[in-house]
Amino acid sequence: MSQPEPPPTPVQLMDRLAHAAAAYYRNFASVAAGHGLTLMQGKMLSLLRRPMPMRTLADLLTCDASNITGIADRLEARGLVRREVDPADRRVKNVVLTEQGEETVRLIRAELMTGLTGLEQLDDEDRRTLGRLLGQVFP
Template sequence: MSETRIEWPDPEGQEIVERLFAADVALRAHFEETAAAVGLSVPQAHTLLQLQEPQRMGQIAGQLRCEPSHVTGLADALEECGFLRREPDPDDRRAKRLTLTTRGQELRDRLLSRLFDTAPIISVLDAEQRANLLALLRVSQSATGHDTRR
């Protein structure tokens, strides 16, 4: 059985897409390995990364694109380990905010350090190359409305 190969009208565009997909795979694997190295599951690591500042659990669910009940389970496990605590939101006493403890902040810092020290793709680039890549990503994401940074 022969494979049908689709020829893109833009070979350069095709290569860019293929390389972005490969970069995504490499970055996801790196994130999984780094989370495991510090003793966290991927969802737990994502939750800690959202907590630069205290946040409502509903906000975290939105950022993680999951159901609020999922964040409740993550918060339970992270609180049990002493990495975060729940506190009433000062703007709405009915809502709960998650706040990192000192242990949680230390773990978040360690996670970030490990993530960025050896991140695939960017760790092999020099400062100028990194700046160029970042500028290109910003332009392409803002032009398409796919800038997910908040």
């Protein structure tokens, strides 16, 4: 009788996650480019599920706030986002998706899913398990 395969070590799991993340971002960059966007522009759009302050976007994208201003300027020039004063604090500018921006995000996500067919092959229980495990590793 054959021995069961030993579980992967934490280092092996970290390497797999790094490989998966790199593959995801290569695919994401390609899909974003197909819409005339840079990787960072695409990432910013995908984060805007709700209005978000520029500072929060800078933190989430791990870049300087001045970079966010440039990215938002280019997205705004294309009609994908607009800036609004935060009603709770008039000093804060929120970035908000326009209808065209929402449609672009929808198209990007749909195209991304066509490149991630492995997720579609998971049954409900496997997706629940993967979601739970990812939540434990990245709370």
